[in-house]
Amino acid sequence: MPSRPITALDAGGDRLAGGEQKLQKIRGQDLGACVESLRSRYGEQGFKILNHAEVYSEGLFNRLWGNKEMEVQYVVLQKPLSFEAEKQKILNITGKTAVPFAELDKKLGAYGELLNSILEKIAPGDGSHPAITKIEGILEKNEFTGGFIKKISQRLKKELPLGDLEDEALVHRTVLDWIGAEIRIKQPPAIARPPRVVVLVGPTGVGKTTTIVKLAAKYRIQENSGDYKPLVRIATVDSFRIAAFEQLEKQADILGFPVHKAETPGDIPQILAMDEGRLDALFIDTIGCSPTDYEGIAAMRSLINIPHITPETYLTVSASTKASDLRMILKNYESFDYKAVIVTKLDETSRPGNIISVLSERNVPVAFVTTGQKPKQIEDPSPITFLRKLADFNIGREYFDDSAPPVPGGT
Ligand SMILES: Nc1nc2c(ncn2[C@@H]2O[C@H](COP(=O)(O)OP(=O)(O)O)[C@@H](O)[C@H]2O)c(=O)[nH]1
Ligand SMILES: [Mg+2]
Structure with missing residues (x-):
């Protein structure tokens, strides 16, 4: 075949x-x-x-x-x-002729360069726009924690259009707004029935004694109306250190406040009862105790324990304490059930990022800020109090004007 x-x-x-x-x-x-x-x-x-x-x-x-x-x-x-068949089909539908690969390469080359320059702006090496890298540097300089900086730069990447990132003043204002919104402020509670009882706890040397006198003076000024002079007393559990008691007495004397020692658990209720219901406020100074001194902490808690009264307890921390120590202090004093902190020595730091970061991280509000050794150097803070201290933000001073509308979220 x-x-x-x-x-x-x-x-x-x-x-x-x-x-x-x-x-x-x-x-x-x-x-x-x-x-x-x-x-x-x-x-x-x-x-x-x-x-x-x-x-x-x-x-x-x-x-x-x-x-x-x-x-x-x-x-x-x-x-x-x-x-090939797929390509041909598409070309048939669109009525176009196929572009030779070499030519396509050339075209892509020109676009490729442009594309690369855009990508480099959006994501140079570490993946950030130069404006974001710059802000990260400023935040680092102000000693914000890594976690806080990351949160801000991620927000910038997510929320700010590329065009806005080119506008430095806008970026700085936005970041300051966001930092301000992280700072919580606590107003002192309204006292339905006197006396107002305030307790300061915190590490040694942060300024508790100085601040308790300032608070008493502030209270008296606020409550002074006409002929009525509020009755204010100060008590201290730090009386066994002679120098400490003398320091408090000296400061309180100048302002005319009587100072009492609280050495046993019944002492504070006794001081409260001295004026037969006429006492307006009692300010209690305490001693700094080591976080591992459980006996000391228990003894101090029993000294400031007052039947039927929940005192306003504030944890006193110095503005220049480093972030890791701040976290530890906030934790160690939890047993005192503080509702807010008093930030002392804000005048001594030009880098308040650490305190802003940690308080934001732990969601702890600030009730007062002290800015020097003199009795008047205590403030009801606003977020601006902290923002004003930040270095290198290229922004008009009017931003920090206290009469400006409050920063959103800072209540
Ligand atoms: N610069 C500055 N010094 C302060 C401030 N508050 C307290 N001090 C000083 O810090 C030191 C310790 O204060 P003190 O009240 O004895 O601290 P305590 O051990 O917590 O009672 C003293 O020299 C105070 O004058 C403040 O706001 N700014
Ligand atoms: Mg003291």
């Missing part, structure tokens, strides 16, 4: 849309030759043979001589278009 080339009897229908399968035929010398041909056209899995049979080869002579060949009936299976 003379060999003849494989013929596709039904050419043109090998790729059917929509999964429709059209029966096709192919002829060859034998079944093996037909399968081989189908494999080369459609791949191993691209066709399915439905039937095969020996048939007479076409042509009169072939019939006369009885020449036969194999005829295979098959369908082409649905398969994804090749990349």
Whole structure:
């Protein structure tokens, strides 16, 4: 039997849309030759043979001589278009002609440069816009904690459009607003029925004794109305240190406040009862105790424990304490159930980021701020009190004007 080339009897229908399968035929010398041909056209899995049979080869002579060949009936299976076919299809639809790769490369090269310069601005090396990197530097200089800085820079990335990041004054104002909103301020509670009882706790040397006298003086000035002179007393549990008691007496004497020692648990209730209900306020100074001195802490708690009265207890911390120490102090004094802190010695720091960061992290509000050794150097703070101390913010001084609207979130 003379060999003849494989013929596709039904050419043109090998790729059917929509999964429709059209029966096709192919002829060859034998079944093996037909399968081989189908494999080369459609791949191993691209066709399915439905039937095969020996048939007479076409042509009169072939019939006369009885020449036969194999005829295979098959369908082409649905398969994804090749990349080239897909591309061609799209080009057919859009009516465009294909761009040669070399040319495409050239075009991309020009755009590529532009794209890179944009990306470099958005994400140079460490992934930040230069304005964000600059702000991070300023926050670091002001000794904000890593966590706080990260929070601010992530907000900048997320919330500020690229165009706004180019405007330095806007970036600085936005960041100051956000820092201000992190600073919580606590107003002293309204006292329904006197006396007002205030207790200061905190480490040694932060300024508790100085501050208790300041608070008493402030209270008297505030409450002085007309002929009425509020009755204010000061008590201290720090009386066994002679020098400490003398220090307090000396300061309180100048202002005319009587000072009392509280040495046993019944002493404070006794001081409160001295004026037969006429006492307006009692300010209690305490001694700094070591966080591991559990006995000392327990003894002090029993000294300041007053039946039926929950005192206003403030934890006193110095503004220049480093972040890790601040966290420890905030934790160690938790058993005194303080509701806010008094930040002392704000005048001694030009980098208040640490205290702002940790108080924000622990969600602790500030009730008062002290700014020097003199009795008047105590303030009802606002977020601005802290923001004003920050270095390197390139912003008009009017931002820090106290008469400006309060910073959102700082209540
Ligand atoms: N610069 C400055 N010094 C302060 C301030 N408050 C207290 N001091 C000083 O800090 C030192 C310790 O204060 P003191 O009241 O004895 O601290 P205490 O051990 O907590 O009672 C004293 O020299 C105070 O004059 C303040 O706001 N600013
Ligand atoms: Mg003291």
